[in-house]
Amino acid sequence: xxxxxxxxxxxxxxxxxxxxxxxxxxxxxxxxxxEAEEAVASTAYDLLLFDLGLPDGDxxxxxxxxRRQGHHTPILILTARAAIDERIxxxxxxxxxxxxxxxxxxxxxxxxxxxxxxxxxxxxxxLVAGRLVFDPATGVxxxxxxxxxxTPRERAIAEILMREADKAVPKRKLxxxxxxxxxxxxxxxxxxxxxxxxxxxxxVEAQVALETIRGLGYLLREVEG
Numbered sequence: 222x223x224x225x226x227x228x229x230x231x232x233x234x235x236x237x238x239x240x241x242x243x244x245x246x247x248x249x250x251x252x253x254x255x256e257a258e259e260a261v262a263s264t265a266y267d268l269l270l271f272d273l274g275l276p277d278g279d280x281x282x283x284x285x286x287x288r289r290q291g292h293h294t295p296i297l298i299l300t301a302r303a304a305i306d307e308r309i310x311x312x313x314x315x316x317x318x319x320x321x322x323x324x325x326x327x328x329x330x331x332x333x334x335x336x337x338x339x340x341x342x343x344x345x346x347x348l349v350a351g352r353l354v355f356d357p358a359t360g361v362x363x364x365x366x367x368x369x370x371x372t373p374r375e376r377a378i379a380e381i382l383m384r385e386a387d388k389a390v391p392k393r394k395l396x397x398x399x400x401x402x403x404x405x406x407x408x409x410x411x412x413x414x415x416x417x418x419x420x421x422x423x424x425v426e427a428q429v430a431l432e433t434i435r436g437l438g439y440l441l442r443e444v445e446g
Contacts, residue, residue: 351428
């Protein structure tokens with residue numbers, strides 16, 4: 222899952238990025254309408270998170286423009302504008318939901334999950350490998366119905382490997398995924414995350430094997446119990 226955040230307050234932007242990463246999703250974050258338009262034009266997003274009072278324009282006008290251009294990606298407004306008429310204006314402009322600052326970050330993630338589930342066109346398919354089931358919309362991975370306690374890094378790696386099950390995934394692709402959670406990724410970060418993930422999958426008898434392909438990367442395949 223990839224989200225776009227447009228928020229001009231640096232500290233709030235950092236906190237929201239942390240929340241999104243905790244859910245196992247990727248996020249691009251900027252602070253202006255111009256950057257938002259450029260990002261949407263060049264990248265496919267699953268959810269847009271927009272502040273309204275931006276340095277170079279009003280988020281309402283940005284939302285109207287995107288809807289006129291035919292963009293159907295769900296939009297969640299994050300704003301301090303709490304008046305009823307302002308909420309109505311935001312929803313009428315084309316937003317799908319409206320959250321007033323300050324807000325609880327648990328509720329923020331719940332609203333994101335709801336929007337990601339709402340549209341059949343944007344809802345990502347559930348991934349299955351062995352006894353593992355991963356729902357990209359919620360960021361939850363289960364084995365035989367039981368949630369697995371994975372870190373954001375482990376969850377990101379597991380999702381990529383499940384999407385490309387039975388295929389060798391280059392290590393550099395996993396390194397890129399981890400860099401979105403932490404720009405300072407050490408050389409052994411992937412090996413450490415994979416090692417921990419392998420132990421957790423083995424502990425629940427997930428009926429998958431996470432193999433190291435020397436000189437290339439990693440491969441996830443189903444095995445019989």
